[in-house]
Amino acid sequence: MARYQLPDPSVQLVDELIMRHIDRESSVIDLGCGDGRLMHRLHQEMGCHVVGIDFEQKNVNSVIQRGLPVVAADLNKGLADIPSDTFDFAVLSQTLQQVQNPRQLLMEMLRVANRGLVVVPNFGHWRVRLEVLRKGRTPITQALPYEWHESPNLHFMSMFDFRELMESIGLQIVKERPIIRGRSVDKAWAANLRADSAFYLLERSPAQKPA
């Protein structure tokens, strides 16, 4: 799956935000790993045991070229080939909005890993709302730079929507960090209006954790 393209500084920001929430030498599965950029950093800088998942053979070859393991799989079909409780962390960065069944993938993610790290664009951002209101057209912003007919994004969710989904499928948001104008912040006033995207650290709710 092609990763949603953010401008370069954001890519680095998001990668580093994710890395800050991953333990050194832990095991990590990167869902929609692309060419393995984040995997490479996790491996090199943090000594993590990383495995990538990607659907495109070009990306599979790139990850192999980096000397890292990658399993070709379609995230739209779930993670059936990944055994349960195999990883400490699962990363899903800028990909959730592109899969057919986000709800299923999030649950799968926390089946194979203890904790999930998700970064999604926030469609509740004021610019998005303004574009719709003013022009009556599908919004095109820096974070959402696509025409409606060529966008890889299938789902449009706001931070409120995401929270609601987590509650309904019984996943806990351990941490939420809005990303506002290229900076991730602890807490923000009216985050759903101001954040371009948001970072979440997820866990299974206590009832769903393995004994």
Added chain:
Amino acid sequence: MPSNPHDERDNAVPASVGIVETRFARLFSDDHPLQFQIGAELASVTVAYETYGTLNANKNNAVYVCHALTGDAHAAGLHSADDEKPGWWDGFIGPGKALDTNEYFVICGNVLGGCQGTTGPGSVDAISGKRFCLDFPFLTVSDIVSVHSELVRHLGIKQLLAVVGGSLGGMQVLDWSVRFPDQLRACVVLASAPKLAAQGIAFNAVGRRAIYGDAGFLKGQYYDSEGPRYGLALARMVAHITYLSEDSIELKFGRRLQDSDRFAYDMQKETEFQIESYLHYQGKRFVQRFDANSYVYLTRAMDYFDLSEGYESLAEAVKNVQARFLVASYDTDWLFPTSQSKELVSALLQAGKHVSFTELHCPFGHDSFLIDLGPLNEMVGPFLEQA
């Protein structure tokens, strides 16, 4: 004569290893015999093998190639300048190819029980002075690998950079990685499986039945006569269908007729359709180069293969594996379907091993790993560079 997909191997890359020769090694001894898995012993085993490229001073650039059911040690290059065909994996082994002979020392040995120079049921038993025939010990994939492993030691190599194989060759790679984990750093397993599924056993059974049912089989003691030519050809015809795919067979032959554009309506006529002619040709050619007893032994070895045998699970079986894995299946392969490769990959992931997996798209069915070498070169080359 219809052309043969096997002859269409991707030889687009002109660089070749050139003229090569098959060599022979005598392995094991009275003090150090080959121990078969079922308990039998052989004090001497001859192995036919070829090598390409140069072993470096540190002896750490060797790659072993495991051939499939009816392959041989001649994997690349030509035996003489006027040789019609290069070795069976010539598009994959050579300068600039995935198994780059500028970098690696590539070894390929004929399997134990085979009939292309390595000791097998057609060889003469040193003790009785007669050919083994069906008195040759029952052999398994592990026994085949024990001999490969011994050949590597004989060549003075402690650890292989990689072991590579497709189909039955892939099974050898798997067995090797589990039984001699420190003898290899990387594994490439193509169009293979951690065990042969019922469907595979079924087709092998039909092939063996065709051989046993041939009056020329003579309980395997046919070396002074013509042998079970008809049965062996039939076995090959059936097996060959399993190596193709619906797409490839349709594309290549369809319902086209062999030598007319209208039906003959003639019960005496053996080949009406092109596909018939093709299968007959495959059968006939196979009889010229393969021994029926070897076919019976090797298909049995394949039937019995189950990497998880003796372990609680497949993940448990691969627990001590040290090598990195690259596993690839083909979307049109119904003999070794993707689901079986995925089972292996899941087990390796569960055991926390380094494994990469992909399903390649190719219309040629199980034989894809011998034919469609472009995508394979692109993936296996970089994998070995990092091994």
